[in-house]
Amino acid sequence: xxxxxxxxxxxxxxxxxxxxxxxxxxxxxxxxxxxxxxxxxxxxxxxxxxxxxxxxxxxxxxxxxxxxxxxxxxxxxxxxxxxxxxxxxxxxxxxxxxxxxxxxxxxxxxxxxxxxxxxxxxxxxx
Amino acid sequence: xxxxxxxxxxxxxxxxxxxxxxxxxxxxxxxxxxxxxxxxxxxxxxxxxxxxxxxxxxxxxxxxxxxxxxxxxxxxxxxxxxxxxxxxxxxxxxxxxxxxxxxxxxxxxxxxxxxxxxxxxxxxxxxxxxxxxxxxxxxxxxxxxxxxxxxxxxxxxxxxxxxxxxxxxxxxxxxxxxxxxxxxxxxxxxxxxxxxxxxxxxxxxxxxxxxxxxxxxxxxxxxxxxxxxxxxxxxxxxxxxxxxxxxxxxxxxxxxxxxxxxxxxxxxxxxxxxxxxxxxxxxxxxxxxxxxxxxxxxxxxxxxxxxxxxxxxxxxxxxxxxxxxxxxxxxxxxxxxxxxxxxxxxxxxxxxxxxxxxxxxxxxxxxxxxxxxxxxxxxxxxxxxxxxxxxxxxxxxxxxxxxxxxxxxxxxxxxxxxxxxxxx
Numbered sequence: 001x002x003x004x005x006x007x008x009x010x011x012x013x014x015x016x017x018x019x020x021x022x023x024x025x026x027x028x029x030x031x032x033x034x035x036x037x038x039x040x041x042x043x044x045x046x047x048x049x050x051x052x053x054x055x056x057x058x059x060x061x062x063x064x065x066x067x068x069x070x071x072x073x074x075x076x077x078x079x080x081x082x083x084x085x086x087x088x089x090x091x092x093x094x095x096x097x098x099x100x101x102x103x104x105x106x107x108x109x110x111x112x113x114x115x116x117x118x119x120x121x122x123x124x125x126x
Numbered sequence: 127x128x129x130x131x132x133x134x135x136x137x138x139x140x141x142x143x144x145x146x147x148x149x150x151x152x153x154x155x156x157x158x159x160x161x162x163x164x165x166x167x168x169x170x171x172x173x174x175x176x177x178x179x180x181x182x183x184x185x186x187x188x189x190x191x192x193x194x195x196x197x198x199x200x201x202x203x204x205x206x207x208x209x210x211x212x213x214x215x216x217x218x219x220x221x222x223x224x225x226x227x228x229x230x231x232x233x234x235x236x237x238x239x240x241x242x243x244x245x246x247x248x249x250x251x252x253x254x255x256x257x258x259x260x261x262x263x264x265x266x267x268x269x270x271x272x273x274x275x276x277x278x279x280x281x282x283x284x285x286x287x288x289x290x291x292x293x294x295x296x297x298x299x300x301x302x303x304x305x306x307x308x309x310x311x312x313x314x315x316x317x318x319x320x321x322x323x324x325x326x327x328x329x330x331x332x333x334x335x336x337x338x339x340x341x342x343x344x345x346x347x348x349x350x351x352x353x354x355x356x357x358x359x360x361x362x363x364x365x366x367x368x369x370x371x372x373x374x375x376x377x378x379x380x381x382x383x384x385x386x387x388x389x390x391x392x393x394x395x396x397x398x399x400x401x402x403x404x405x406x407x408x409x410x411x412x413x414x415x416x417x418x419x420x421x422x423x424x425x426x427x428x429x430x431x432x433x434x435x436x437x438x439x440x441x442x443x444x445x446x447x448x449x450x451x452x453x454x455x456x457x458x459x460x461x462x463x464x465x466x467x468x469x470x471x472x473x474x475x476x477x478x479x480x481x482x483x484x485x486x487x488x489x490x491x492x493x494x495x496x497x498x499x500x501x502x503x504x505x506x507x508x509x510x511x512x513x514x515x516x517x518x519x520x521x522x523x524x525x526x527x528x529x530x531x532x533x534x535x536x537x538x539x540x541x542x543x544x545x546x547x548x549x550x
Contacts (some may be wrong), residue, residue: 020538029501030456030487036365039365043266044263045266045374045375047244048370050239050371051195052208052239074235075234075235076235077204084295085185116212
């Protein structure tokens, strides 16, 4: 839709009048209900390329931290673990099993105990 | 118009900030160290800004970040794969959530960072007469539809569950409202010709697993739902193409349903002649088959079903919990609401713990799947502490519950929200 400048000006004035009358009659206007701009008829999509921040920050130090760093950071940042609420040993074990059995995390078998120890102790230490 | 859209894309917020910092650095330091100064100071300064999500029992501190492309300031839940939450104050600024503040949630470590618009093809195959490979210009030539709709993570507000449950520990900001533009999925399916016996339609995006045998993130809808004329393949969000982190170039829009079905960077649509039994449909994102997806912690034998329709929610946005306001004067309130899978019928406010309710005035109607603004005024004569409750009743007559639901996945929270205010 192509509007003439005059029609656009008219619309702006109308919108301003409406806004002002709302401000006078109501103590607090509802959220701006600005419609997002209409999509032009000749809308086209343009290639996109982004660079994502990469965060491989290690887990806080403690017994088992190295096993955590070796096994967990490949797929996700440490914050995913550190932001979890306090969970029981059984819950942590269930999560580790899910990572291995369903999400196919290539866990080094000898690291499993150290990982469970870390997970169950870091929350107690807080 | 197209020039404006292009210039918006050409000047995303983050690169311009970086150039600004670089410019400042060049003035202050030797050229050789300017770039590293800018990079370090940006990362360090931004990493130190934090916010508090009042999650019971904690951890409740989160970093704020502006390090993600095409994104303004977001709450950093996880860098890889990105989990970015919309800071709640954004919802007080308008009923359409800006693209650069819209929450982000990816499942697997391999997510698309480069999409060549000319080379991209959307594949549609399976139980169809004519498999299709459509270019983006071909999709843009199809009949265009537009719809305002709320996109909400199944686990939005999971961090408020008690007892707490593991998962993405969101506050209330894993939701947003946008004006989506695209084509009807029905039109694409009709173009390919669905064969008799088709039961579901499966969506796959450009994201992928890092470990070969892991289950790729795919979701399916029943064939009748996929052909209802509302399910959309969107190529624009709030008047511009989608940010890559929100699913450029194409995203499934399933109005009224949780975001788990809104596959991002959609590249493949497969018509299935038997129900999808993949992990993400059969095992994950399942809720108790009970009213409000509610069960008791530890309860066993509860039948579970895939999550589907959203439920009503409403929020006060102009005052935050613990705010001090003047007693004896009218106090304006405003906020947002949505009906879930239908419209907002009414919003009611209570200042006496739910004993009595007064109706709020509803804002402009942008369609039944959109956020709807509301406003009200309360006057509390005596100083003291009060809590304001907001309750949405949707056009199907479903109202938000007074007590929170619970389930092990942390899904579908929609309890009446309460905001404590001190009138002094």
